[in-house]
Every structure is written in structure tokens, then in C-alpha cells.
Amino acid sequence: MQRIQYHQYGGPEVMRLEEFEPARPGAGEVLVRVRAAAANPMDWGIRGGAMKMVTGRRFPRGLGYDFAGVVEAIGRDVTRLRVGDEVLGGASIKASGAFGEMVVAEEKGVVKKPSNLSYEEAAALPTVGLTAFQAVTKKGKLRPGQTVFVHGCLGGVGRAAAQIALARGASVGGSCRATAAQDARDLGIDPIVEFDFDPTPLSGLFDLVIDTADTLKGKDAQRLLKPGGRVVGIHPTPARFARAALPGPFQVLVTQPVTKDIEEVARAAGEGTLRVPIARTVPLTEAIAALTELERDGTPKGGKLVITTA
Structure with missing residues (x-):
């Protein structure tokens, strides 16, 4: 498996696309095969060390939080989701790692994807x-x-x-x-x-x-x-x-991963009353360059940068 990760806090130059071994999902967690992930300003803020009191100093750390994909495995005590479910959600601040082929996330931050949304549209929603x-x-x-x-x-x-x-x-x-x-x-x-x-x-x-x-x-x-x-x-x-x-x-507001709230957001998107525009879509192999451009120049404008793995 590949993901974008970094071995020290810093600027865009610390990002690397590398092989990694996905963790097994623990209690209350799911392992998701990522189909699409979306960038947010908090991604580079956290990579720069803005929340190191929470994220700690264990490296390498994965990058990215918002994703959509398919549940690959579930940990014990997972009750809402099953292997094979199409989902959208966010990784925890401490775990991160959505910009990769697999990510582990807490079940409470993951909900089923409306069938009429593409993975790209779904990944743009969570944050x-x-x-x-x-x-x-x-x-x-x-x-x-x-x-x-x-x-x-x-x-x-x-x-x-x-x-x-x-x-x-x-x-x-x-x-x-x-x-x-x-x-x-x-x-x-x-x-x-x-x-x-x-x-x-x-x-x-x-x-x-x-x-x-x-x-x-x-x-x-x-x-x-x-x-x-x-x-x-x-x-x-x-x-x-x-x-x-x-x-x-x-x-x-301090945004909290409340399952019912994420379900409401997904429902609104599925019904067409909530649309988050996508400005650019790139494959994982081109994502570091696109993320660097977005961080440094603020481009693309007018919508999300979405990273795909399929």
C-alpha cells in the first residue's frame, strides 16, 4: 500500500509518497480502502506542527483526513458498518492518513455514502x-x-x-x-x-x-x-x-465527529440540497505537487482538490 506521509513536521518539502503497512482496525475502528480523499487547510497546518501536542512525535505520520471508499475490515464493537459498505468520513486528528490507499478511522466518524454520490463528491463533504x-x-x-x-x-x-x-x-x-x-x-x-x-x-x-x-x-x-x-x-x-x-x-465552534451530524450532511448531499464543488482531481501519484501548489498559491480556486487512488 502507498500513502503520502512525512517523517518530521515542516513545509510541503517533507511530504513523501511511500509504501506503508496499514494497521489492523482496533475496537470501534474500520479499515477503509480509499477511493477518493479531499484536501483541507488543516492538513498542512497539522503537518506543520500546529497541533503537535495532540498528534505527538511518532513518525512517519500519514497526511489527510477526509475520504470516501469501501470498508475493508472492521474491529470489534463496530455495529453500524460492514465489510463492503461504501462510506465517507474523516480520520481522527491523531491518526490521519486519508491520502493513501488504505486508512483506519473510528466508526463514529464514518457513515454510509449515498448511492447517487460519486466517491469524489462524497470525499469533499466531511470537514x-x-x-x-x-x-x-x-x-x-x-x-x-x-x-x-x-x-x-x-x-x-x-x-x-x-x-x-x-x-x-x-x-x-x-x-x-x-x-x-x-x-x-x-x-x-x-x-x-x-x-x-x-x-x-x-x-x-x-x-x-x-x-x-x-x-x-x-x-x-x-x-x-x-x-x-x-x-x-x-x-x-x-x-x-x-x-x-x-x-x-x-x-x-470546535467541530466534533458526531455520527448523526455526519449522516445529516450525507443525506443533504444525497438529496441535492448540499453540494461542495470540486475544482481539481488528481491521482495519488500527482498529489504532492498539487497539494504544494494549493498550499503555496491557493490554487485551484473555487472548489476542492480531490485525490483519487483508483
Whole structure:
């Protein structure tokens, strides 16, 4: 078996496509033959050592978290999944390893793939879909008929959050680049403003503000809110946790691998109410170059980089 792995924390230059021996699934774990995997910014953040207190110093470490594939083997106490099931999900932060031909993941983070989704479409879902779903429904506590403002509404999480909110009966406004405004309109987003917008004309219009771009000032976010509204940030930092601990509208999300939530994301994608665009697909043998380009240059834009193994 092959996978992309690294022998020390660092930049793109530490990535290697190497042979490895897949681990046997332990209690509550499944071994999945990966058909497709999708890149997220957290992949290179973790590879760079941003979470070494969690990931530790045992090398080599596999790279990648989001995947879709077929269950190859199951560990004891696995109850929902069987060998041969087509699945999508995410590896744990500590284990990782989705950018390879096999990956071991906890059953709680893996669900059955809707039959009408390709493996590539399914692999693009887990991180952005789950983050958006929990921001909208868990931290945001969205109810039908409410209004939502998504700052960064065409990014991965932002686009997913807008679609989830619209499907749940909300009205959605958002911010994006002026050149992409038509794309936002096509999703059903209105009003649309640029990233550096003046919040004054939108004062008091929204029950929920979701900041996916991490650039919205707290006072501006508050100005957008109706009385009793909430502001949800998806980038957990010590400063945001401190602010969220105080009385007020601010919430910070730490995405959790809740099985029912992942199933909801998969169901929405299967029904067509949630779509995560794919900008580029490459085979595993070309993935290191593509990942390096994405990390350094931010390309491709407009969708996910997906890695295939078949």
C-alpha cells in the first residue's frame, strides 16, 4: 500500500509518497480502502506542527483526513458498518492518513455514502459539511424563518453553511468577492456584499452571523444582529474562547465527529440540497505537487482538490 506521509513536521518539502503497512482496525475502528480523499487547510497546518501536542512525535505520520471508499475490515464493537459498505468520513486528528490507499478511522466518524454520490463528491463533504452543519444548527441554533449572514459565503464552509441554512427555511445574506457575486446569487443568497463591507446598511437584520473568513470585526458582527442573535466563529483560538466565555452573542465552534451530524450532511448531499464543488482531481501519484501548489498559491480556486487512488 502507498500513502503520502512525512517523517518530521515542516513545509510541503517533507511530504513523501511511500509504501506503508496499514494497521489492523482496533475496537470501534474500520479499515477503509480509499477511493477518493479531499484536501483541507488543516492538513498542512497539522503537518506543520500546529497541533503537535495532540498528534505527538511518532513518525512517519500519514497526511489527510477526509475520504470516501469501501470498508475493508472492521474491529470489534463496530455495529453500524460492514465489510463492503461504501462510506465517507474523516480520520481522527491523531491518526490521519486519508491520502493513501488504505486508512483506519473510528466508526463514529464514518457513515454510509449515498448511492447517487460519486466517491469524489462524497470525499469533499466531511470537514466542510460537518463544520457548517454544526455552526448552523448546534452553535447557531437556527430555526425556520430566521435570517443568516455568512461572512465568506463562497468558501468551503461558507457555501455549505449557506446551503444548509437555506434548506432549513432561512433567508441568507453573505459576503464574497465582487467578481463572484453571481455565483452567490445562484445559490439563493441575498443581500450580497464585498468582504470589506460597511455593516451600517445591514444593521439589525440577522438572527445569526457565521464568520468563516475569520476577518469580521466583533463590533461589526454585533451590528448585524437582531436582539438575541448569535455570532459563530469557526476558527477556535484562545482569544475567541475567552470572548465566548463572556455574556454576549459570541460563540466559537470546535467541530466534533458526531455520527448523526455526519449522516445529516450525507443525506443533504444525497438529496441535492448540499453540494461542495470540486475544482481539481488528481491521482495519488500527482498529489504532492498539487497539494504544494494549493498550499503555496491557493490554487485551484473555487472548489476542492480531490485525490483519487483508483
